[in-house]
Amino acid sequence: MSHQACALVAGYPDLMARLDAQRRYTFVNEKYAQVARIPKDQLLGRVAGQVKFSKKWLRSIQAAMDAAAQQGQTQKLEVKFAKQWYATSIVPECDASGNLISYMIFAHDITEIKQTQNALKQKQKQLAESESRFRTVLENSLDAAYRRDIQSDAYDYVSPVIEQITGYLPEEFRAMGISDFLARIHPDHIQEVEGKLELIQNSERSSGLLEYAFKAKDGDYRWLADYFRVIRDENGGPLYRIGVMRDITGRKETEEMMIASLNMAQQRALEAESERRIIETVINNVPEGFLLVDAQSRRVLMVSRHLAEFAGKDQEAFKNISLQQYGRFLNVAGMNGEPLALEQMPIWRCIQKGEVVMNEEWMMARPDGSQSVVSMISAPVLDDRGEVTHAVTSFRDITKSKKMEAALRRREFEFRTLVENSPDVIVRLDPQLRCQFVNAAYERMTGIPRERCVGRTCRELEMPEAYCALLEKEAGKAISSGREINTEFGFRGLFEQRYFWGRLIPEFDPHGRVRSVMMVARDITERKKAEEHIRYVSFHDSITGLYNRAYFEEEIKRLDTGRNLPVSFIIGDLNNLKLVNDTFGHEEGDRLLQKIAEILRKACRNEDVIARWGGDEFAVILPDTSAATAGSVCSRIKRQAELSNGTAVAPSIALGFAEKSRAADNIYMVIRQAEEQMYENKLAESRKNQELVLSSLLRRLRVKWPDLDRHVERTSEMAQMFAEKLGFSDSQMEDLALFIRLHDIGKAVVPDDLLSKCGDLTSSEWEQVKRHAEAGYRITNTFGDTARIAEAILSQREWWDGSGYPRGLKGKQIPFLARMFSIVDTFDTITHHRPYDRVFTREEAVEELQRHAGRQFDPELAEAFVAFVSASVH
Numbered sequence: 001m002s003h004q005a006c007a008l009v010a011g012y013p014d015l016m017a018r019l020d021a022q023r024r025y026t027f028v029n030e031k032y033a034q035v036a037r038i039p040k041d042q043l044l045g046r047v048a049g050q051v052k053f054s055k056k057w058l059r060s061i062q063a064a065m066d067a068a069a070q071q072g073q074t075q076k077l078e079v080k081f082a083k084q085w086y087a088t089s090i091v092p093e094c095d096a097s098g099n100l101i102s103y104m105i106f107a108h109d110i111t112e113i114k115q116t117q118n119a120l121k122q123k124q125k126q127l128a129e130s131e132s133r134f135r136t137v138l139e140n141s142l143d144a145a146y147r148r149d150i151q152s153d154a155y156d157y158v159s160p161v162i163e164q165i166t167g168y169l170p171e172e173f174r175a176m177g178i179s180d181f182l183a184r185i186h187p188d189h190i191q192e193v194e195g196k197l198e199l200i201q202n203s204e205r206s207s208g209l210l211e212y213a214f215k216a217k218d219g220d221y222r223w224l225a226d227y228f229r230v231i232r233d234e235n236g237g238p239l240y241r242i243g244v245m246r247d248i249t250g251r252k253e254t255e256e257m258m259i260a261s262l263n264m265a266q267q268r269a270l271e272a273e274s275e276r277r278i279i280e281t282v283i284n285n286v287p288e289g290f291l292l293v294d295a296q297s298r299r300v301l302m303v304s305r306h307l308a309e310f311a312g313k314d315q316e317a318f319k320n321i322s323l324q325q326y327g328r329f330l331n332v333a334g335m336n337g338e339p340l341a342l343e344q345m346p347i348w349r350c351i352q353k354g355e356v357v358m359n360e361e362w363m364m365a366r367p368d369g370s371q372s373v374v375s376m377i378s379a380p381v382l383d384d385r386g387e388v389t390h391a392v393t394s395f396r397d398i399t400k401s402k403k404m405e406a407a408l409r410r411r412e413f414e415f416r417t418l419v420e421n422s423p424d425v426i427v428r429l430d431p432q433l434r435c436q437f438v439n440a441a442y443e444r445m446t447g448i449p450r451e452r453c454v455g456r457t458c459r460e461l462e463m464p465e466a467y468c469a470l471l472e473k474e475a476g477k478a479i480s481s482g483r484e485i486n487t488e489f490g491f492r493g494l495f496e497q498r499y500f501w502g503r504l505i506p507e508f509d510p511h512g513r514v515r516s517v518m519m520v521a522r523d524i525t526e527r528k529k530a531e532e533h534i535r536y537v538s539f540h541d542s543i544t545g546l547y548n549r550a551y552f553e554e555e556i557k558r559l560d561t562g563r564n565l566p567v568s569f570i571i572g573d574l575n576n577l578k579l580v581n582d583t584f585g586h587e588e589g590d591r592l593l594q595k596i597a598e599i600l601r602k603a604c605r606n607e608d609v610i611a612r613w614g615g616d617e618f619a620v621i622l623p624d625t626s627a628a629t630a631g632s633v634c635s636r637i638k639r640q641a642e643l644s645n646g647t648a649v650a651p652s653i654a655l656g657f658a659e660k661s662r663a664a665d666n667i668y669m670v671i672r673q674a675e676e677q678m679y680e681n682k683l684a685e686s687r688k689n690q691e692l693v694l695s696s697l698l699r700r701l702r703v704k705w706p707d708l709d710r711h712v713e714r715t716s717e718m719a720q721m722f723a724e725k726l727g728f729s730d731s732q733m734e735d736l737a738l739f740i741r742l743h744d745i746g747k748a749v750v751p752d753d754l755l756s757k758c759g760d761l762t763s764s765e766w767e768q769v770k771r772h773a774e775a776g777y778r779i780t781n782t783f784g785d786t787a788r789i790a791e792a793i794l795s796q797r798e799w800w801d802g803s804g805y806p807r808g809l810k811g812k813q814i815p816f817l818a819r820m821f822s823i824v825d826t827f828d829t830i831t832h833h834r835p836y837d838r839v840f841t842r843e844e845a846v847e848e849l850q851r852h853a854g855r856q857f858d859p860e861l862a863e864a865f866v867a868f869v870s871a872s873v874h
Contacts, residue, residue: 746776
């Protein structure tokens with residue numbers, strides 16, 4: 001590079017730098033080093049990432065260089081560093097083979113441009129706000145504002161008040177061309193209106209006033225005062241006519257009435273030849289308050305009958321009074337009740353300044369103490385020299401119309417308050433589904449401030465996808481069809497999932513097009529929860545949580561199709577439920593049901609349908625499952641039942657299964673096959689189940705009473721020897737052995753602390769302990785192999801004299817086996833450790849038996865046992 005070129009680049013006002021393929025600086029100009037705040041010689045050779053620009057600047061430049069290297073094209077971006085903005089270009093340089101050899105960086109300071117753009121945006125925002133405020137003022141004014149494009153001969157804006165004045169909607173009025181507009185002007189006024197408009201538009205004048213009668217939509221004419229201004233282009237050519245239209249029908253009617261009254265008065269004056277009577281006739285026939293004042297003396301010359309009646313005085317009381325006294329008579333005040341100074345009175349301003357006052361509103365006190373709002377008109381009367389000689393004023397009572405306005409404002413406020421405080425979610429959406437309005441309930445539902453919502457769609461607000469998709473679908477229907485749409489949707493708010501029932505209501509513009517959609521949505525979460533609970537209760541068993549029979553039968557119908565084949569069924573019957581309910585109570589029975597339900601859930605798949613078929617019956621549907629697999633599931637259920645614990649009786653269930661493999665098979669016959677197999681298995685497993693129950697209860701009892709096995713062993717040995725002495729047969733000896741093993745099995749239902757209690761039992765505790773005899777009876781009477789000793793187990797605590805329990809049997813009503821074993825059992829019990837009493841010696845025990853013979857024990861058997869014990873000692 002030549003010396004001149006280097007000097008030119010070095011002094012170049014933009015930032016320039018070259019980096020090699022490894023992104024090390026090989027050249028920078030003075031401006032680049034100045035912005036980096038690092039001398040040029042220290043920059044050269046350093047990697048771009050080592051130069052301490054801002055992290056954001058560095059990431060942007062690195063990304064642009066990556067893109068330039070990959071694409072082989074110049075990358076342009078705008079970056080900010082040290083409060084300055086730069087338009088930056090990254091230019092890749094390649095050799096003849098297309099290999100990257102270096103990067104060129106050019107950066108131009110665009111800070112002022114950025115500031116100008118931001119200032120422009122702020123100004124545009126201010127203009128929009130100003131336009132919005134101005135539009136609000138126009139639309140709430142009692143006068144109708146408009147703008148008419150003179151070039152296109154069309155209104156491009158008319159405020160809504162035009163409907164109140166003419167009956168035409170704003171869009172109907174905008175649609176009128178100049179010929180349509182002139183056609184509705186009274187024929188007497190058309191020429192004057194056309195002439196004035198043409199004169200002003202084609203001259204240098206910029207404003208004017210037109211008064212004309214306009215045919216309203218109902219066919220009646222309304223007098224309009226059209227105050228307008230012509231907006232011109234830079235060459236003076238007319239562009240727009242803007243203005244306001246005021247309904248002056250009342251004023252014109254008043255003027256016409258005044259004219260009519262004047263004409264009538266003039267006729268009467270001609271007849272009566274009295275100017276005074278003409279004026280009085282005119283004044284007294286005007287249905288408004290009317291006042292005539294002499295400008296020189298400032299005194300009242302004449303008042304109308306209506307004004308005198310309004311003030312509650314006679315007309316004569318007003319004659320020749322001063323304006324100050326007139327003001328006191330009428331008690332005029334400002335709209336906020338502030339006193340009205342003399343110089344503020346319209347009649348005074350007419351006299352002093354020659355001012356014409358139109359429709360000013362003031363408060364006026366009535367004689368009865370009430371306040372009325374009046375609209376005043378005042379005008380000066382000029383002589384030939386233009387000097388004020390008199391002043392005339394009139395007023396009209398507008399209290400009713402003001403009350404109507406206040407009522408309208410109050411209703412609007414009440415409606416807004418109702419919407420804002422409604423518990424229902426209310427949101428208005430434009431056709432692009434941007435929020436135009438949201439109420440407080442919507443803020444609570446979404447957790448998003450309404451200021452952030454307005455002008456954005458639900459997707460821009462990053463709301464849940466499901467809600468966005470549903471809103472787009474249903475609101476789209478409402479917009480396209482123009483009909484109300486009802487929908488339900490869920491929305492996950494700040495704390496939980498809530499459910500809503502909503503109505504999307506299309507809102508139309510005057511042309512019948514949908515301009516927005518109003519959604520009103522009510523929170524139905526509690527109703528949904530109640531419905532879910534009812535649905536759950538309808539199809540679930542309340543104890544196990546499994547499906548109930550109703551649901552199961554519905555599933556049978558649903559699954560009875562070819563696409564679910566093969567389908568298998570398992571029918572199960574829970575063993576021992578009645579025994580557990582009768583012996584341990586229904587709470588323990590429910591626990592057994594819950595345990596087997598838990599086992600079924602663990603053994604089956606999620607897609608399997610498990611149901612409580614009946615009281616102790618269960619059923620399982622296994623879709624897409626063969627009989628072999630169903631058999632494996634049954635085996636798994638059996639194994640898990642054997643390994644379970646936590647219930648009074650180990651859970652046991654008889655199972656049967658069957659498979660429907662062909663569409664032609666009757667599904668109910670398949671279920672019947674599974675049920676028959678279950679009953680077969682139940683019968684085959686009855687002895688095993690009997691042993692399972694007895695073993696588990698004895699195991700439970702051993703935990704409560706660790707000395708059980710030793711007690712059984714001792715009493716068994718002694719009772720068998722005694723039985724031999726009594727001559728028991730083999731069958732009696734078998735019954736005795738079974739009785740001894742199970743005689744205390746009913747104590748499994750007695751609470752642990754009562755069996756080991758050292759002190760005396762309370763009456764309620766004793767009643768609980770006495771249950772063991774009935775419990776033992778129910779347990780042994782359940783099974784065929786043990787039913788023969790059930791009566792003996794029930795009667796083992798009966799006394800010879802009838803004072804025992806549970807039935808109070810006496811003498812030989814008590815089964816022989818129970819009478820015989822009660823003696824052996826008592827002897828063993830009192831001669832070994834027991835928590836509630838001391839241990840007896842054998843001699844003391846024999847004496848105890850002899851003392852209770854004939855009372856507690858069979859006397860003959862007691863005597864025989866004493867002899868047996870005495871003989872065994874010797």
